[in-house]
Amino acid sequence: MSDLAQDFEKTGRLWLRAALSASEVESFVRCFAQDGRPGARLDLDEAFAPGAPLARALAPVVGKARAVRAVAFDKGAKANWGAPWHQDRIIAVRGRHEVPGYGNWSCKGGTWHCEPPLALLQGMFFVRLHVDPAHADNGPMEIAVGSHLAGAVRDSEAEARAADHAQESALARLATFWCFTC
Numbered sequence: 001m002s003d004l005a006q007d008f009e010k011t012g013r014l015w016l017r018a019a020l021s022a023s024e025v026e027s028f029v030r031c032f033a034q035d036g037r038p039g040a041r042l043d044l045d046e047a048f049a050p051g052a053p054l055a056r057a058l059a060p061v062v063g064k065a066r067a068v069r070a071v072a073f074d075k076g077a078k079a080n081w082g083a084p085w086h087q088d089r090i091i092a093v094r095g096r097h098e099v100p101g102y103g104n105w106s107c108k109g110g111t112w113h114c115e116p117p118l119a120l121l122q123g124m125f126f127v128r129l130h131v132d133p134a135h136a137d138n139g140p141m142e143i144a145v146g147s148h149l150a151g152a153v154r155d156s157e158a159e160a161r162a163a164d165h166a167q168e169s170a171l172a173r174l175a176t177f178w179c180f181t182c
Helices: 003-011 022-031 053-062 155-163
Strands: 013-016 039-041 071-073 091-093 103-108 111-115 125-130 142-144 167-169 176-181
Touching (some): 022 053
Antiparallel strands (some): 125 176
């Protein structure tokens, strides 16, 4: 196993600095223009189409994996918010079907979302792409390094569990991918 893969297994995150050129970032930004809204769900077929900048840049990391949910956030001086410690354990699905182990159903933007069994989540990873700077003054995402190894953590216990791990700010310049496990 490579050093990069070992670090990913241990920490639950992997940085890919300068993964896209400035022009590729600009083309991707146009893909999720948000009309003043702070967040929007991306069209997976467009964002991850073969040859699209995002699909090409992620290919060495994701292999044959495929996207199951994509959300773009435009946090700025006029649209920013904090979030308590939590795990992202929700995926988008084609439709709602009552299947054992799948729950916490919601329909967002016409797409069904649910929390799948932990075994399925453990085979997934999440990707965060910074297309603008994330620095200490504008509220970067914080991670509890290695906390993914604790399995599913209830929201009510997340802050205490995060305190048990080294914490890292997701500081980034333009075009940085941040891959992490649940």
